[in-house]
Amino acid sequence: MPWRDQLPDLLRFTFAYADKKGIIRDYHSSFLHFTPGYSDLRGEPLCEAVPELLGMESVWRAVLKGKTSFELPFINKQNATFTCQIFPAGHPVSGLWIVFRDVTALAKQTEEIQQKKNEIRILQARLDTRGHIAGGDLIGESPAMQKLKQMITRLAQVRPTSVLLQGETGTGKSTIARVIHQAAHGSTAPFVEINCAALPENLLEAELFGSVKGAYTHAVHDRKGLVEEAHGGTLFLDEISELSLPLQTKLLTFLETRRFRPLGSNSEKTVETRLIAASNKDLQKLTENGTFREDLFYRLNVVPVRLPALRELDNDIILLADHFVAFFNRRFNKSIKGFTSGAYKAITRYTWPGNIRELSNCIERAMIFKDEGCIETDDLVFHHPPRAKEHILLPENGIDLQELEKKLLLEALEKAGGNKSRAARLLNLTRDTLRYRLEKYNIDR
Ligand SMILES: Nc1ncnc2c1ncn2[C@@H]1O[C@H](COP(=O)(O)OP(=O)(O)OP(=O)(O)O)[C@@H](O)[C@H]1O
Ligand SMILES: [Mg+2]
CATH class of the missing domain: 1.10.10.60 (Homeodomain-like)
Known part of the structure; x- marks a missing residue:
């Protein structure tokens, strides 16, 4: 065999050339692997000879017209992953190059990387659960916080029911989800967290419900979804408002039957898990404008938990501020004494739109720059300046x-x-x- 002909085999690709009418004019012998039943391809119509290209006439016509190329991934019966690329040939375009490339190794690696990323994410979530504040350590004595603590104790004692945590950003939704899990299942059961806004719909479905080999281009192995990983523990769906309507439907079916079908699978799986969902958007409002399924909302809202904004927590602001000073003293190995009375005043007067997280960040920042003594008003940086003082005009005839x-x-x-x-x-x-x-x-x- 001439050395040039060996190259496609070595590099695991093969090619053919077709004219403007889509008739194959020349090809590498290994191209015959993709054209079952043919012993010679010269003069054959491309779309008839290559089953993968059936119905793709409009694509190669577009390639012939412009400079664009096209890539189509597929998996053959032997489970090898290929891409079929179609390029314009000649200047001006006189035909098409059709290139098949075996990308099985690459697909396998991509799949393995994805799998490892998942494992890391799940382990990370488990570690976070352990390191996180324990149930008793939730800071706050205000009536709202006490109610919340009682609710957590209750929830931990009953059979897993859906819990919906709603509250502004930074109010502690993720924290409370972990505390509920810890109180109910302890630290050895899985706590699996996923942010529904973090992945596009197609990836999220596979991530949540898993997939079987061949379900999509790079699905080289069966893959367990996060729902299954959460068996015997908690599945925490953060930013649930971002779930697409088709996935909302799939989640609802799962909640009602405890069963689901992985992507591309013919059989169902059963999983027992506690579902906690969180949202900083008003889900009820979203049901009114049709972006969130009403039936799913009611299914999730079996136990609604509204997390109060920090500005509603009265003196808890002070307790939390002191708690963060102690926390960052330990972390930075410092011994800051607390706050001056002016600083306390500033803290209680500010509206904290970013809630507990903003308070924590504000104190962390102040303590990075402070080596001793108390935190003063000037050490605190507020992102939203105090509300502008209104300019009141005194009427001509005065006021009382x-x-x-x-x-x-x-x-x-x-x-x-x-x-x-x-x-x-x-x-x-x-x-x-x-x-x-x-x-x-x-x-x-
Ligand atoms: N009751 C609490 N006591 C002590 N620390 C708390 C409490 N609630 C929240 N925190 C702390 O406040 C920070 C923000 O909490 P968390 O991330 O749970 O908020 P979130 O509501 O999930 O925010 P987002 O809407 O942005 O996801 C974290 O550092 C958390 O440890
Ligand atoms: Mg959160």
Whole structure:
């Protein structure tokens, strides 16, 4: 065999040349592997000779017209993965090159890398569960936090039911999911977490429900999905609002029957797992505009848990701030004493749109730059400046300042639902000053 003819075998590719009408004019002998039943291909129509190209006439016509090339992946009966590339040949284009390339080794490697990435992600999630704050260590004494702690204890005692955690970003949804898991199953059972916004729909389906060999181009092995990995433990679906409608349907069926079908499989699997879902969007609203299935919402919402925003947690802000100072003292090996009274005031007055995470980041940043003493107001960086002071124009004939003050006090109390600490914050006053002014105006609430 001339040395040139060996090259395609060595490099595991083969090729043919077809004219503008799609008639094969020349080819490498190994191309016959792809044309079952033919002993010579010259003069044969491409789409009839190569079954993989059946119905693809419009594609090679497009290649003939422009400069674009085309690549089609497929798996043959022997489970080898190939790509078929179609290139324009000649200047100006006088025909087509059809190149088959054996990419089985590459597909196998890609699959193995994906598998390893999954394993790392799952192990990481398990490690995080162990290192995370234990149930008793959830910081906060406010009524809202106590209710939350009671709920966690209850949930851990009952048979796995779906839990839906809703709350603004940074309020502790992921933390609470882990705490519920830990309380219910301990640290040895699997805690499997996936962010539904992190992967495109087609990958997410395989990731969640697994796939069998040949289900898609690079599926060289059967692959377990995360739902199955979570058997006997918890499956935590973060940002569930981002799940596509078809996947919502598949999840609903799984929740109702505990059974699912991996991608490309003919048989079903059964899995027992506790499902915790989280969202910082209002799912009920999403059901109203049709982007979230109502039946899935009700199925998930068996136990709704709303995580309060940090600004609703009253004195817990102080407890959390102190907790983070102690935490970062340990981490940075420092001994910062706490906060000056001015810094405490600034912390309680700020609205914390990023909630507990923002508080933690703010304190971490302050402590990186501080070596001793207390954290001062100037050490704290707030991302949203205090609400702009409104410019009030004094009317020509003046106002009754005391009457206005009384009205504002009543309005703040109203807005804060009668909670004096919160009302004080709305007016930029301390609790004591507020109490004094309420007494002054005989407001008894
Ligand atoms: N009650 C709590 N006590 C102590 N630390 C907490 C508490 N709740 C949350 N945290 C801490 O606050 C940070 C943010 O929490 P987490 O990541 O759970 O919020 P999230 O609601 O999941 O945020 P996102 O919506 O962005 O996913 C974490 O560092 C977590 O350890
Ligand atoms: Mg989270």
